[in-house]
Amino acid sequence: MERNTIQKRQILDVIMNCYTHPTIKELYELVNDKYPNIGQATVYRTINKLVQDDIVIRIDCNDGTHYDYNREHYHFYCLNCGKITDVYLNSNMVDELLSSSKLTEVKRINIVFEGICDNCKKLNKDAC
Amino acid sequence: MERNTIQKRQILDVIMNCYTHPTIKELYELVNDKYPNIGQATVYRTINKLVQDDIVIRIDCNDGTHYDYNREHYHFYCLNCGKITDVYLNSNMVDELLSSSKLTEVKRINIVFEGICDNCKKLNKDAC
DNA sequence: GTCCATGCAAAGACTTTGCACTGGT
DNA sequence: ACCAGTGCAAAGTCTTTGCATGGAC
Numbered sequence: 001m002e003r004n005t006i007q008k009r010q011i012l013d014v015i016m017n018c019y020t021h022p023t024i025k026e027l028y029e030l031v032n033d034k035y036p037n038i039g040q041a042t043v044y045r046t047i048n049k050l051v052q053d054d055i056v057i058r059i060d061c062n063d064g065t066h067y068d069y070n071r072e073h074y075h076f077y078c079l080n081c082g083k084i085t086d087v088y089l090n091s092n093m094v095d096e097l098l099s100s101s102k103l104t105e106v107k108r109i110n111i112v113f114e115g116i117c118d119n120c121k122k123l124n125k126d127a128c
Numbered sequence: 129m130e131r132n133t134i135q136k137r138q139i140l141d142v143i144m145n146c147y148t149h150p151t152i153k154e155l156y157e158l159v160n161d162k163y164p165n166i167g168q169a170t171v172y173r174t175i176n177k178l179v180q181d182d183i184v185i186r187i188d189c190n191d192g193t194h195y196d197y198n199r200e201h202y203h204f205y206c207l208n209c210g211k212i213t214d215v216y217l218n219s220n221m222v223d224e225l226l227s228s229s230k231l232t233e234v235k236r237i238n239i240v241f242e243g244i245c246d247n248c249k250k251l252n253k254d255a256c
Numbered sequence: 257g258t259c260c261a262t263g264c265a266a267a268g269a270c271t272t273t274g275c276a277c278t279g280g281t
Numbered sequence: 282a283c284c285a286g287t288g289c290a291a292a293g294t295c296t297t298t299g300c301a302t303g304g305a306c
Contacts, residue, residue, distance in 0.1 A: 001284095001285080002285080002286095003284095003285055003286065005285085005286060005287080007286080007287070008286085037288085038287090038288085039287065039288040039289065040288090040289095041287075041288070041289080041290095042286080042287055042288070045286080045287085046286090
């Protein structure tokens with residue numbers, strides 16, 4: 001039987017009230033800032049459980065794994081600055097994608113759009 | 129100026145003639161089986177260059193990063209056995225996906241369908 | 257001949273684990 | 282009271298790096 005500990009609630013609180021998409025390192029720092037005395041091992045163990053329980057999702061990018069609260073949405077990853085932003089797709093779009101894949105038994109689709117974000121495009125026109 | 133070394137050609141040869149989607153560890157083993165005396169650091173350095181040069185792509189999954197020769201295709205990841213298989217989508221499907229996302233400046237889309245593969249479904253009906 | 261890439265081993269970064277203790281049920 | 286979850290530190294794993302040497306150009 002799984003327990004609803006303070007630490008688990010604290011970690012979830014940080015993820016749910018976080019506009020970035022933190023890596024495990026960043027998440028640990030954020031959690032520790034808000035709730036000191038939480039162990040690093042606890043963050044690792046808890047996040048893995050939250051992912052297993054489908055409460056949190058992993059976003060796997062070139063620069064490592066990021067975490068996000070599990071809503072029906074997808075992500076854009078900036079190849080220049082590494083920032084991740086949310087992407088929402090019409091649900092019929094997702095259905096079409098699924099049927100186009102000809103796969104059955106799909107539980108989730110991970111989509112990461114990679115490119116240059118508006119901010120980087122503005123700041124550094126030639127570099128991109 | 130980038131050099132076309134023996135090791136680079138050997139690593140590419142292994143990736144191109146490999147039906148699995150190896151992790152870096154598996155890739156190193158495959159390369160070493162076929163071409164001994166190749167250093168681990170070389171495999172790490174070379175694969176990163178190949179990814180930067182868009183010759184090889186990363187497939188980021190729950191169980192880590194896998195590598196594949198860069199063709200226009202996507203992947204299915206079995207949540208049970210971890211096997212990765214190729215998924216091909218009509219190119220107009222991808223265009224629709226892009227326009228649905230409302231993003232501009234997208235260089236690539238990474239899509240990983242997650243679910244249970246046919247083989248696992250057969251072998252273990254109740255577990256899935 | 258130049259200097260980028262390699263191989264090795266060591267360092268560094270990341271993640272898991274063992275164990276005694278705490279706190280949720 | 283029981284035992285899953287925690288905190289710490291140590292172990293284990295993964296990845297990068299420094300440096301001397303070798304090979305591509």
